[in-house]
Amino acid sequence: MIGMAPIARARGSLSSARHRVVPQRWRMAPDLSNDAVRTLQRELSLTRPFARLLVRRGLGQAADASAFLDLRLDSLHDPLTLPDMPLAVERTLKAVRRKEKVVLFGDYDVDGIGATALMTRYFRMLGLPVEPMVPERERGGYGLSAEALSRIRAAKPDLLIALDNGISAHEPLAALAADGVDCIVIDHHHVGAGGLPKALAVIDPKRPDSAYPFGELCGAGLAFKFAWALSVGFSNNRKVSPEFRAFLLDALALAALGTVADVVPLVGENRILAAHGLKALARTTCAGLAALQEVAGIEGLPSAADVGFRLGPRINAAGRCSEACEALDLLLTDDAVRAKALAQRLDGLNRERQNIEQRILAQARQEALALMGRSDAPPVLVLSGPDWPVGVIGIVASRLVEEFYRPTVLVAATGGGMGRGSGRSIPGFHLAEALEETQAHLTSFGGHAAAAGFELPLASLPGFRAAFEETARRRLDSKDLVPSLDLEETVALQDVDSSFCRELARLEPCGAGNPAPLLAVLGVQVAGDVRLTRDEKHVQMFVRQEGAVRRAVGFGMGGQFNALCDLARTGVMDLAFRPQLGSFRGETEVELHLKAFRSGGPAQAGTVSAAGA
Template sequence: MKYRWQVAPAQPLPASQLEASLRISPLLAQCLVNRGLRNPAQAADFLNPRLKQLADPARIPNLPAAVERLWRARDADEPVAIFGDYDVDGVTATALLLEVLRPLGWRIEPYLPHRLDEGYGLTRDAVANCLQRYPVKLLLAVDCGSTAVETIAWLNSQGVDVIVLDHHQVAHPPPAARALVNPQLGPTGAVGFRELCSVGLAFKLAHGLLKHGRNRGHPGAARFDLKPLLDLVALGTIADLVPLTGENRRLVTAGLQCLNARARPGVRALIEVAGITGDIRPYEVGFLLAPRLNAAGRLEDATEALDLLLATDPARALALARSLDARNTERQNLERGIAEEVIGAVRARFDPANDYVIVEGQLLWHVGVVGIVASRVLQEFYRPTIILGGDGHEWRGSGRSIEGFDLAAALRRCDDLLVRHGGHAMAAGLTVRPDQVNALRQRLNQLARQTLKPEQLQPLLRLDAAVSLDALTEAGLDEIERLQPFGQENPPVQLLVAGLTHRRAPQKLGREEQHAKFWVSQGGRMVEAVWWGGGGKPWPEGRFDLAVVPQVREFRGQRRLQLRVLDWRPGA
């Protein structure tokens, strides 16, 4: 058993109220309650996400000030530069703003920093390079800037106004930007907007700009339709692993419809090179499209990804998509080599009782893939993990964390050891001198031992309910699909099915026999179960319980129930 299993307690009263009010099944009602939706009106909104439910963008802190300053630049024909981050969130946010502002008359140019030469964020060197290329007096920093106190102070001294559009944690005190648009501001943040990433904020800023323009009688603003740009919002939001609840759920639901329409030449080309023939859902975005868009920015700079999203010529879009696909293959090879090296080194000396945080660094490890490597190491050992690389006096790295350990907060308590740092509770970036790596490892382990209980070092598997095989019907699973799109804080429905036995001998699947297939039975009913990655692991014997994601599979026109196995344990 890899996980700690936790079955959500049955809550008959709120579940029965939802069941009666919304005319839904007991299982769907329980799943809604598990997601914090006890009120019938809130649950109905969740099941029927619509754009008209979106909140007024003016409620986001400092967004009206950003709207006013940008319109002032438009009225004065003042040039503007967008300084965007190189990940999918930053690139899609940059593309969205360009596709809104340019047609409405703004003189605006994008600048995406080079990952290796300029590093992450609003650094002094990167900003100086941007201003050398585009000598502007208004800089719009997208998906970065919330901790760039010194750089923004320097820009102010040069007479450059800065608008920050970002969702990362804010420095204390915050940078002195003309407008710091960040839903994390304040002790509780902007209620209803905290889950937005930067492309979601870009959409809200665009909405605010259009509302302001319509109030002024601007004809272009009155005619402009933001809905076709929601494909960009879906790409960036899913890729950035922010919660698919609230505003994000509404935006992503509509955005997936845009993606499936395949109207944007760049998206259509990317879907083609990724080999996707069916519907686009969060899985296809997160595991097939986003890695290709990310590949250029991980290895050098993200200009090709931005060009692809903005492309209008299908032939050019296909050429760019093929180039990104090749870069993604290169990225995968780099990542695989470093991950194997790290996992082998950690496994050789790993002490589960005492090693609470993993920190590994090596000269010449490619900084563009260390974040993905950190995720793979975390999956292997389930410890907060930081992987560092570089080729000089400073190493840059990325960290990924586990539930219960706020990585960004921990790095703030290591400030004296770091050159710079920033991020979220679950993911962060940092720069450190090589001679401080051991001290950083020791400090983080000390902090983690004070914070985490030993049982938290085994991943928790949250299960929505315990059910029998007979309770799983095609109609019931079709109803569960109303919870789509699945993602962060709205995971696929995960269930406990107890007291199973094998009806047939399990089989290995895959070219390398890395997967397994079972035929399980309970009370006379037999169902197929697939365990991805389970080919080389111990298989259940005798009576056993499964933690599964139930799904309906279509094959040759036939629909049948299939269980995707997450974990197993011996039966009672």
């Protein structure tokens, strides 16, 4: 347990905690059918709270709930039903048999690097000398840029396979086709207004004409499907040979890496790939993945959080602070000594990235505070700095959205009077649509509702800022700028026991599209003192309700210690939390990991429609 010092009184020193918008709207989930909950609880022998969660997530039928919880590999869809997959397999089999020159071109993020590593390892297993390439963020930027096209042409391939990119690369792919290069695009991004690019095969489940039953696979997930389809072709049988089966089971680790890190919804096939891929990570034969887990301090079975917060950032650090090919080299080496050195290199780059991020965050935060302090504070934040590295501005934008709850755009100078921007948004404000409204000030832009990027002449920045703020004023009102806390279920404290926590673990892997449940307990009292860690970062207390007592820990909530103490002295409170099984004084016990709290009582509890079902 982290060291705690009991403190019964508030400390004035904590008033310097950074500005953060505390959730002001608690949104309780609507009521449920008691009959549906009782039926599912009986048929699958579940606790009542867990049955309620499953029903709330649209899994009220026993067959649907079982399929979601069981995570069977044989539930994956046939890869040959992906659009153009048979064409891609036929052409690639020919390339392997003829020993043709093949170039694999990926992306510089975890998904793209993972997809490229997966297919490179596959072709090397077959004895085909492929040449893997990934773009460099600072030079050519994303995708098949002019710089990338030059590199590919220099390699003189017979076949190009674009992984996690290419769906919008019309001109580069047409140029390669004119050169006599056959091109296969394996991408998961949306098809643009220009339609499909000129390529021999375009494997994308988001194609308008796709009949594939699941449209949310990432680049690494599609690479896994491609390797599977090729294995069927080589085996000349739906049941692949043992050599290919062993490869595919190991390759699930790379598929999971991209699936979790690219934040695609962890439902359907993605959930199966992630769950089995995390197990494959624990037993991986890839020296680089093993070394990376060691430097990241991961022991035993990795979680989705381990991939998202430990492995992913270290791989991404290469593309943000150095060259993405270093991360690719790590995932391709079979030399344990070299793998350890490369993993340590990425670990160092990640620390460098964190230091740079903190410096830029401090600068951007001061600029944001000045804007928020104005009487006419804008509904969006557009911030810029002359020496901000392009590789970290998206991360910093995310941090500022968390703190100020405003759509936030950061712009970095890239040389030649040009700047590159990266933005993150809040629910209700579609970032890409807002950029489209201000495109007169931009040279290029792209993205989606929650995240987007663009380029512009720095001389156009003032005009863009004014236009972007005006767009936001039209699209947002004051209630949109107040964050809400969406609570999935209201529970009694006595129901939050070890059995319930073990059931919740069956929802893993959790992430986008399948979040860890955020629960509410209403009307609890603090038993004893509220405690504060010696570094004043975290709080701990015991809470009780009708005879049940649980330990509650608020990680990162030290800045709210004063308010928590005041509330503990004056009466009951409501807690928003996620339950976990933890260890306290050598014993396994249930912990409530706090996310928020408020004054509670009968009046509050009476407004919760979900209670009592």
